[in-house]
Amino acid sequence: MRPLNDILTYCNEVAFDLNFTYAKKWKTEKSNRALVGFLPIYFPREIIHAVNGLAIGVMGAGDHKQIIKGDAYYQSYICHLPRGIIEMALDHSLETFDGFIFPAICDCVRNLSGMFKLAKKGQFQRYFDYPQNFDASIGGVFYNQELHKISEDVFKVNGVKLTTENLNQSIKLYNTNRKLIEEIYNIRQEYPWRLSAVDTYKIVRAGLSITVENHNKILEEVIGNITEESGEPMDNIRVVINGSFCEQPPLGLIKSIEMAGCYIVDDDFMLGSRWIQGDVEDDTNDPLGALVNAYLTKSTFSSAVYDVGNPKGKRLVQLAKNRNADGVIFSAASFCDPALLDRPELQKECDAVGIPHINFQYHENTGQFKVIKEQAGTFSDSIKLWA
Amino acid sequence: MADPKEAIKEKSMVIQKDMLANLFKELSNTKESGKKVVYTFVPGNLTELILSFDMLPVYPEINALQSGMRKKSAAYIREAEKLGFSEDVCTYVKCDIGMMLNGNIGPTGEKLPPPDLLLLSYTGCFTFMKWFENLERLYPGVPVAMLHTPYQEDGCITQEQIDYMVKQLKEEVIPKMEMVAGKKFDMQRLSEMMVNSAKSEDLLVKILESAKNKPSPIDAYFAGVYYIGPIFTAFRGTDEAVEYYTELWNEVQERMRLGLGPITPEGELKEEKFRLVVEGPPNWTNFREFWKIFYDMGAVIVASSYTKVGGVYDLGFRHDEKFPLESLAKYCMGCYTNLNLPQRVNLLADYVKEYKADGFLINSIKSCNSFSAGQLMIMREIEQRAGVPVGFIESDLVDPRYFSYANIKNRLESYFQMLGQRKVIMAQEEATV
Ligand code: SF4
Ligand code: SF4
Numbered sequence: 001m002r003p004l005n006d007i008l009t010y011c012n013e014v015a016f017d018l019n020f021t022y023a024k025k026w027k028t029e030k031s032n033r034a035l036v037g038f039l040p041i042y043f044p045r046e047i048i049h050a051v052n053g054l055a056i057g058v059m060g061a062g063d064h065k066q067i068i069k070g071d072a073y074y075q076s077y078i079c080h081l082p083r084g085i086i087e088m089a090l091d092h093s094l095e096t097f098d099g100f101i102f103p104a105i106c107d108c109v110r111n112l113s114g115m116f117k118l119a120k121k122g123q124f125q126r127y128f129d130y131p132q133n134f135d136a137s138i139g140g141v142f143y144n145q146e147l148h149k150i151s152e153d154v155f156k157v158n159g160v161k162l163t164t165e166n167l168n169q170s171i172k173l174y175n176t177n178r179k180l181i182e183e184i185y186n187i188r189q190e191y192p193w194r195l196s197a198v199d200t201y202k203i204v205r206a207g208l209s210i211t212v213e214n215h216n217k218i219l220e221e222v223i224g225n226i227t228e229e230s231g232e233p234m235d236n237i238r239v240v241i242n243g244s245f246c247e248q249p250p251l252g253l254i255k256s257i258e259m260a261g262c263y264i265v266d267d268d269f270m271l272g273s274r275w276i277q278g279d280v281e282d283d284t285n286d287p288l289g290a291l292v293n294a295y296l297t298k299s300t301f302s303s304a305v306y307d308v309g310n311p312k313g314k315r316l317v318q319l320a321k322n323r324n325a326d327g328v329i330f331s332a333a334s335f336c337d338p339a340l341l342d343r344p345e346l347q348k349e350c351d352a353v354g355i356p357h358i359n360f361q362y363h364e365n366t367g368q369f370k371v372i373k374e375q376a377g378t379f380s381d382s383i384k385l386w387a
Numbered sequence: 388m389a390d391p392k393e394a395i396k397e398k399s400m401v402i403q404k405d406m407l408a409n410l411f412k413e414l415s416n417t418k419e420s421g422k423k424v425v426y427t428f429v430p431g432n433l434t435e436l437i438l439s440f441d442m443l444p445v446y447p448e449i450n451a452l453q454s455g456m457r458k459k460s461a462a463y464i465r466e467a468e469k470l471g472f473s474e475d476v477c478t479y480v481k482c483d484i485g486m487m488l489n490g491n492i493g494p495t496g497e498k499l500p501p502p503d504l505l506l507l508s509y510t511g512c513f514t515f516m517k518w519f520e521n522l523e524r525l526y527p528g529v530p531v532a533m534l535h536t537p538y539q540e541d542g543c544i545t546q547e548q549i550d551y552m553v554k555q556l557k558e559e560v561i562p563k564m565e566m567v568a569g570k571k572f573d574m575q576r577l578s579e580m581m582v583n584s585a586k587s588e589d590l591l592v593k594i595l596e597s598a599k600n601k602p603s604p605i606d607a608y609f610a611g612v613y614y615i616g617p618i619f620t621a622f623r624g625t626d627e628a629v630e631y632y633t634e635l636w637n638e639v640q641e642r643m644r645l646g647l648g649p650i651t652p653e654g655e656l657k658e659e660k661f662r663l664v665v666e667g668p669p670n671w672t673n674f675r676e677f678w679k680i681f682y683d684m685g686a687v688i689v690a691s692s693y694t695k696v697g698g699v700y701d702l703g704f705r706h707d708e709k710f711p712l713e714s715l716a717k718y719c720m721g722c723y724t725n726l727n728l729p730q731r732v733n734l735l736a737d738y739v740k741e742y743k744a745d746g747f748l749i750n751s752i753k754s755c756n757s758f759s760a761g762q763l764m765i766m767r768e769i770e771q772r773a774g775v776p777v778g779f780i781e782s783d784l785v786d787p788r789y790f791s792y793a794n795i796k797n798r799l800e801s802y803f804q805m806l807g808q809r810k811v812i813m814a815q816e817e818a819t820v
Contacts, residue, residue, distance in 0.1 A: 073763050075781065077475070077753045082760065106513045110538060111761035114728020118764060127540035127727070132509060132516065132533055133555055142537070142551040306509075306516055308523050308531045335475045337756055341517035344471035345524055361473070 004225040007218055008199055011206035016064050018088060022210050023056045024096045032158040037094060038101040039085070039109055040246040041304055042275035043128065044291050047147055049170035049212060051160040055101075057208025057272070058094070060084040063250045063365040073115070079335040080363045081247035082112045089121045098157040099124035101150065105246060105304040106338050124153040132306040134296045143292045167287035173212045175279045180219035181207075182274065187223070189265050189323055192238070193231040195222070197264035198254050204270040205248075234261075237383045240325045241267035242316060242346065243332035243339040245302060247364045256369035257329065261380035265323040268302075275300055303338035312342065313349030320355055326383045329376065330359035356383060397650065399635040403618055406627055408495065414443055415497040423567050426502040426522065430696045431510025431536050431719035433560070435580040435624035435706065440568040444621055445499060447518070451482040453494035455671030455785035463489060464786055478754040478786040480518045487525060502529050504567040506560070510536040511696070511724030512757040532563040536719040542730050544720045552716035577711045580624030584706035587623055590632035591615070592700050597639045598689040599742055602659035604642035606649040608688030609678040612669060620697050624706075651682040660685030661806050664738045666692045666731075666765065667750040667758050670782040673790050677782075680796050684803045690738035692731070692758075695723035699734070724757050732768045739773035746806050748778040753789045776809060778802035 014022050027035045034053035038045075048055040061067065061084025069090045070083035088094050099122040102113035116125040129146055131139030151162040181204055188195055195203075203222055207215040239257070245268040257264060276298050281290040299305060301312035320328055328350055332339035343359060350357045358379045360372055396404075417424055423442045427433065429449065437444045454460045463485025464478055470488075472481050486492070493499040505526065507519040523531050534555050537548045561572045594615060598607045605615065615635065622628040642648075648656035652675055663681075665688045670677050681688070698704065704721050707714040719725070726734070739747055747769045751759050763779075770777045780798050783789035 073761075075751055075753075075759055075763065078756065078760050104513075104538070107756040108760040110513070111728055111756075113540065114731075115761050115764050117727065117729050118732065118768060127538055129537050129540065131551075132535040133551075133559065135558070138551065138554045138558060139535075141554075142547070145547050145551075303517070306507075306533055306535075307520060308533065311524075332473075335756075337476050337514050338517060340473040340476045341480065341514065341521065343473065345521060347471055348524075361475070 001221050001224045004222065007221055007225070008202060011202045011218065014209045015202050015205040016062065017209065018061060018064055018093050020056060020093065020209065023054055026054055026211065027096060032160060034098045034154045034158045034160075035096060036099050036101060036154065037097045037122075039103060039112075040081075040272060041103060041105055041302060042272040042299075043101055043103050044147070044295070045212070046167060046170040046174050046280070046291060047150055047162070047288075048154060049173065050167040051151055051154045051162050052158055053154050054211060056097075057205075058085055058088070058100070059205070059208065059248050060364050061087055062248055063252075063367065067365075077335055078108060079247050079333050080365060081333065082108050084364065085112065086115060089116065089119060094121060097122050099126065099153055102127045103304075104129045106336075109246075123157055126150060126153060130295070130304070136293065136296060140292050140296055143295060144288060147288055147291060162288075164285060164287055168282050168284070171280045171282040171287055171290065173216065175282055176216050177207065177212050177219070178274065178276060179279075180216060180223065183223055184219065184226070185266065187226050191226070191229070191233075192236070192263035192265060193233050194226040194229070197258055197267070198251055201251070201254055201269055204273055207273055208270070235384070236261050236263045237326040237380045238263045238265045238324060239327050239329050240265060240316070240320045240323055241269070241329050241331050243330050243336070243343065243359075244269050245271040245304075245339070247333035247336060249331060249362050250364060250366055252369050253331070253362055253366065253372060256373040257376045260373045260376035261384075262329070262376055265325055266319055271300065271302060275302075303342045311345075311349075313346050316346055317349050317353050317355060320350075326356070326387070327379060328355055328357040329379070330357060332359070332361055334361040334363055397638050399631060399638055400614055402631050402634055403614065406618060406622060406631065410443070410621060411493055411495040411497060414445065414493065414499055415495075417443065417500045423503040424500045425504045425506050425564075425567075427506040428508050428510065428515055429620050430512065430722040430724055431508040431534070432620055432697065433506065433508060433534070433715055434620060434622070435577055435584055435711075436560070436564065436715065437506070438624055439573055439577045439580055440564050440570060442504070442564070442568055445502065446620060447483040447522075448479055449617070449620070450486060450493060450499070451479040451785055452671045454482050454486055456674055457494065458672065458787075459486070460672060460785035461787050476754060477514045477518075477756075478784055480514060480521065482785045483518070484521060484525065502526055504563060505529055505531040507531055507533045508536065508719060509534060510719045511538075511722050514757065530563050530567060532560045534560050534719070536725060539720055539726055539730065542727055544717055548720060549713055549716045552719065553712045556712050556715065574711060578708040581706040581708040581711055581714065583626060583629050584624045585708070587619065587628045587632050588698075588700045588705050590629070590636045591619060594632070594636055594639050595690070595694065595701060597643060598687075600643055601662075601743070602646065602648040602656075603662065603687050603689050604639050604647060604649060606651070606682075606688050607694060608665045608669065608691040609674075609681070610649060611688070611691055611694040613674075616694050616697065649687055652678065653682070656682050656685065656687065658685050659687050661746065661803060662687055662689045662742065662744045663746050663748050664688070664690045664735060664742060664744045665748050665750060666735055666762065668693045668752050668755060668784055669750060670790050671785050672783075672787040673792065676792060677790075677795070680799050684799070686803060689742040689744055692723050692735065697722065699723055699726070702734070728761050728765065732765055732772070735765065736769055736772040739769065739775055744775060745810065746776045746778060746802070747773060748780070748802070751779065751781045753781065753783045754786065755784065776802070776805055
């Protein structure tokens with residue numbers, strides 16, 4: 001077992017490598033491999049894995065790249081994520097990728113899929129539409145067809161056909177991945193001082209840049225490290241972060257919240273990796289159906305999913321209770337319609353049960369955190385005071 | 388700004404005014420009449436289906452734009468922002484929610500009835516979903532029917548997508564409508580309405596395509612959204628809609644015969660100097676001032692994308708009496724904002740060529756991601772493909788804070804100057820050849 005610091009150094013390197021060196025190397029190691037980029041939030045990576053592919057998260061340029069061309073493609077009132085991604089597409093960081101998947105979460109991502117089509121980036125550029133009907137015989141059938149399209153896309157790239165056996169095997173690996181990530185969150189719930197939120201973030205995000213097999217090993221090693229006591233508990237409050245599911249907050253922002261006296265006990269930063277709650281069936285004759293069923297019945301709550309009948313406000317409150325959180329921090333990217341249009345309702349649900357909350361907006365390349373730190377600090381102090 | 392009453396009114400405009408007034412009267416009278424009210428959206432609207440149940444449609448976007456025109460939107464938006472809605476999000480949503488919190492007073496000054504059904508036709512804009520999730524909480528207990536329209540991501544409509552939509556119509560939307568309306572779905576009636584829809588659609592296309600003439604007898608953006616389009620959404624499928632479009636088409640033919648330009652709020656445009664294709668919604672808070680900048684410069688909009696959010700009929704789609712549900716599905720999927728970017732570029736580049744436009748202009752809306760994200764790339768593509776000068780201005784739909792008259796006027800004046808110079812150069816070149 002490697003020491004935690006070594007693991008963190010590695011995770012930091014792969015998670016923020018906007019040249020995707022690991023993935024590109026992986027592709028050249030064997031013929032008939034396919035490299036597929038996907039955008040936030042959730043994409044069932046199992047289906048790519050099963051056809052000899054590697055699905056890599058393209059989560060934006062963050063504060064790691066100066067945007068030169070990207071700004072010429074977007075007005076100032078569009079969020080930052082797509083301009084970083086188009087910058088990467090134009091400066092060739094995404095070369096060697098065989099295709100791109102744009103999950104249906106908002107019109108910016110939807111239209112970005114069209115921009116990739118116009119710019120002819122990759123061999124396929126697929127807007128991946130999720131059903132907003134959760135009846136297996138309606139939305140389920142539709143989702144099944146969407147998944148088929150992806151496997152056909154990859155087949156055209158590498159000639160590898162989807163088989164029951166392979167998909168079951170891939171599902172197993174991702175079930176393990178989700179379980180291990182959840183275990184880390186559970187340990188952190190009890191002992192948040194053992195692993196900071198920033199480090200947790202790096203570890204989970206690294207999983208979007210490497211193979212699942214490799215990531216599972218890392219997660220096991222992390223668990224090995226944090227099962228034993230380390231660090232000192234602090235007099236911090238416990239918060240859940242909500243609204244950061246797409247454009248990612250800069251590390252400085254997460255750090256500032258922690259330094260202001262908040263243990264982040266749950267968040268939606270890397271929501272896609274934790275989307276399916278529980279296991280996907282991994283021993284059926286219809287593994288594609290199992291993925292569909294998991295999406296329809298085991299998805300977490302999200303601004304990207306129609307929630308009438310299962311309101312996300314209630315689910316957020318439940319999450320805060322399960323995590324024994326003292327408050328919620330609504331932290332959304334500026335100009336993010338999905339997150340910001342949900343915010344008033346989520347706040348109302350928190351108010352209804354007396355969960356305190358604050359909110360702020362950020363850009364992925366925000367460089368100043370003084371105000372946010374002060375706000376989070378005051379939030380933490382007031383909760384401690386009233387407790 | 389001139390009072391709307393001073394504007395020239397043709398017979399069709401009078402018919403339109405009466406039709407809308409009657410609708411709002413009916414809406415204010417639902418308590419007595421017992422008619423049920425369906426809130427729904429313009430893109431992907433299921434007007435024929437709603438009307439076939441004798442229910443009345445209310446379109447929140449239309450309320451929002453009307454609030455913008457009546458200078459009420461600023462206060463409504465502020466109200467919604469006080470509730471916690473960010474400055475950054477779609478102002479239609481905020482305006483609608485603010486209006487509802489302020490007594491839900493409609494464009495005629497009468498109170499709009501609350502919905503009996505929220506019909507979320509989720510077509511071409513992600514924000515629609517958020518909007519109705521919010522409305523569902525503001526109108527607790529009101530049933531919501533969701534119709535998810537798949538995006539034309541591959542640039543075509545597949546049989547699987549049609550099946551998905553028809554199934555939703557049969558198993559989700561129609562049962563909820565039956566429950567709310569208290570009556571059985573009548574396929575025959577829906578089919579009959581579609582005969583009228585197709586007639587109106589034929590006429591609408593003829594009217595819009597009349598702008599291919601020089602001079603154009605219509606303005607296909609300002610007049611398009613103000614006079615030509617609105618009837619379409621709420622009345623498609625009715626005899627009155629056919630009557631209205633027949634009258635309008637007669638008037639347009641007469642204008643063509645006489646070689647007249649479009650009617651503006653200050654009378655007929657005497658000289659058509661520039662022909663433009665416009666992409667993006669208009670600004671509503673300063674609609675007349677905005678329009679005036681164009682007609683003062685002799686600019687006519689010969690084609691626009693915004694008049695296609697309720698359907699791109701010029702590409703051939705018609706509601707089909709033989710396959711009513713299938714054609715509702717195809718209709719929803721064919722609306723402009725449900726087209727992928729390459730399709731939008733093709734359509735707009737074709738417009739520039741077919742309508743012999745001198746330029747292509749984008750009015751980018753601050754709070755509308757559905758239109759605005761990707762527009763700058765559309766602009767580059769059109770410039771390359773169509774070879775006409777492109778222009779770019781920014782405003783908002785209903786938030787007056789983002790309408791800067793001086794700024795827009797300056798930009799447009801420079802743009803028209805450039806178009807003018809280009810025309811002179813082209814004429815000189817032609818003369819020397
Ligand atoms: S940050 Fe929000 S608006 Fe921007 S791409 Fe992501 S989900 Fe869409
Ligand atoms: S984002 Fe644009 S298309 Fe969507 S509701 Fe708002 S104004 Fe309409």
